[in-house]
Amino acid sequence: MSANNTQFSIAIHLMAGLGYGVRSDITSTDLASSVNACPSFVRRILSKLSKAGLVRTMRGKSGTCQLARPADDITLLDIYEAVDAPKVFAVHAYPAQSLCPVSCGFKPMIDHVLEKAQISFEETLTETTLADVITEIKKGT
Amino acid sequence: MSANNTQFSIAIHLMAGLGYGVRSDITSTDLASSVNACPSFVRRILSKLSKAGLVRTMRGKSGTCQLARPADDITLLDIYEAVDAPKVFAVHAYPAQSLCPVSCGFKPMIDHVLEKAQISFEETLTETTLADVITEIKKGT
């Protein structure tokens, strides 16, 4: 859709699909049709989730995907880290002008600010579990 | 550099340059050389800061830029809002599959999650003023 990374959002969708509970034999194609994205792309994200230990996948005929842990033991931060999503804001990376004190002192300062903001963002993510997400989806529909 | 938006980071740099205090007759070209970006791009960001009332600019010969308010009365959130930086994470925008409850209930849920994370991120930004930023730059150099 855009040049913005939506993998975190999609990953939450996938996890919610797996944890929703209607069926237990869900394939990447099923998930792809729920997300409305191409199966290949979904499998790429699913593979990350699998490597992070959030999802158990089974290859071969009648292969399926399942949550590796109970939904209330998975936070949004777990998912965020699994897909290796980009930071909340990017820092420009121009070479510092050695004559300019602002240019020289900028990098350490902005890194510090970014880190603080990032941590605060991630803390919010730990406050919501996949179980919460699923509950809210069921409520909203 | 990347497909990520660095205008927020650059805007902080510009504001710090204006508030640093070495000179009061700073032009967009001066700022551009400090940031190491092209003047035109800097002016585009500067223009946003001006429209947001954070910077006073003067056109014409010997035109300059100045902070419109004291640095301790400007927070990072002011700057963030001025440049209209992107949200902390993007939500995928595929059409919902009407047959799938997860697909249908997903949007309101993720919007809620995003809003919470966004607010928490922005609160962190209010905790740091431009004066803090400048102090830290001076300390670091």
Added chain:
DNA sequence: ACATATTGTTACCCTAAAAGAAACAATATC
């Protein structure tokens, strides 16, 4: 009045990241 130096805005191009898509390898089931 006119030349000049600045900000403000627009338009266009280039690049890099994200996503779509297809092909194929690896693997398990029947």
Added chain:
DNA sequence: GATATTGTTTCTTTTAGGGTAACAATATGT
């Protein structure tokens, strides 16, 4: 051994961000 799945690679397409230049708008100074 046929088949259906996940896993991985590769290529293409799309899109947003940024680089750049040109010019409009505006104020200063001579």
